[in-house]
Amino acid sequence: MITRRDLMIASAACGAISASCRVSRALAKPLSKTVHILTGFTPGFQDALARLVAGQMSSYAETIVVESRPGAGGRIAVEAAKSADADGSAMLFAPLGFMMFFPHVYKTLRYQPRDFTPVSTVASTPTLLTVGPMVPAEIKTLADFVAWCRANPKLATFGTPGAGTTLHFLGTMLGRGAGFDFLHVPYQGGGAIQDLAKGVIAAAVMPIGSSLGLVQSGDLRALATTGPRRCPFVPAVPTVREAGYPSLEDLTWFAFFVPARTPTQIVEKLNAAIQAALRTDEVRAGMAKLAVEPDVIAMEDFARLIASESDRWKTIVQATGFVPTD
Template identity: 85%
Template structure:
């Protein structure tokens, strides 16, 4: 079974090196407007989509990025599923839409098989951070575990919501380390603000949300969920280095099209994406967004989705999480 580490090892540098040669883009772009749908309000996801789309003129003369927020992003996914399979409507979404959502929602109006995965474009880890509620001498994940065991009523962590990857990773940390880690779900970035204010002890949040506060010293980052240290905060160890390799996780951002889209169109889109990722504009823009270029070849991408889906199914079941509507 392909694993996240297998893919990361095999695909290191794929987007910008000769190790993977995407099909050559056709000389003429598609003679129509193409819509890229994202499932959230303006933020990191649509900024990343716009950044890459701005360098994809080989694919279409006009590319419009549309925000379709609602139902935790599922509205956009369903819209692309039901769109014409001609390459004119594309989904840009985190991988969890395909690997986690089928296991946390009772009624999901789509399945991963309804889409053709085209390419990942970037990845980003999360950080486990603490604030003033936790004594300043707690500077490592090991220190934090000891503190949580000694202060069970204070061992709280916030995320962007119940049923998210970071919710489950926090639950896994508590179980692995032998303490009750109380999850406090928030909407948006509220968890980070409450950690800074000392309302809750910790937050597990994406790097883009927490990086500025880590750099300013308002938050202490104990570990990153990435397979290697973040290029943006080199001093923060990985969860593997901290002794918890099962907590390793990345958020991948990727393009998908409806399942019956002709292979020639999928190849053309893939080629345009790979070309965009090689541009200085996209590389510089990703650095500003605190994400790293991370493209996985189409075959490996499909296998990664299957492997990650199996992984999250086992995690969700192990935590006893009850799927919601």
């Protein structure tokens, strides 16, 4: 089975080569019609990332518009992209979880991963486990925090952007693996970080960008990141593997998808334009400000990654006893 770790090593070597080979085969003239990139959340981090990449994709289309279609946990945008014309004029920009995770946490989806052609990943970010003022200052490592949670079971709480998210399950897996009851407190958006800083909850499991500023200022303490290597934005923070919990290793990837009926020539043209955008100084600098790293998986491996990760998360969801929602 192909794994995320395998792909991170292999794609670094082959991504640029495969992209340059496709340029010569793709259509040379930019699309004259307006292209719409759909995102599933209100304007914010994901919207900013989509706009950053789209701003450097003039080789693909003369006019590119990023549209936020929030609602239903992002599923409204996915459904709209599914039913769009398969001519390259509409695409979805979303976390991979929409394809490899949602099928296991919702009873009914109006789409399936096979309804889309994966075009390219663009960036990834690890999750950060942080603690706030509720947790004593002498707690500085994940091992310390686990011991504190065992000794203070009524205070062992963690916040995330919502129930049924990968972040929810990462926190649950930590509690199960370490042998304590880690109570999940779901929030909307970045509310978990606000309550963490106020001392309302003990910890938060969130994308690194949502808490990086407060970690750098010393208002929050970062105990571990979930990436396969240390994150350059918080290099002193150990990984979950280093902390003794390798099963929590995880990245959030962001990627482009088009309707499954989109012609191969258009998919290749779009892929080439995305790769070119990711090599620009503007995109790399912008990603650094958003606390994400450029991360490209070779197009031929992308679908295999989704299938592999889907199997992984299906096992995790079933093991926790989570009941899928509507």
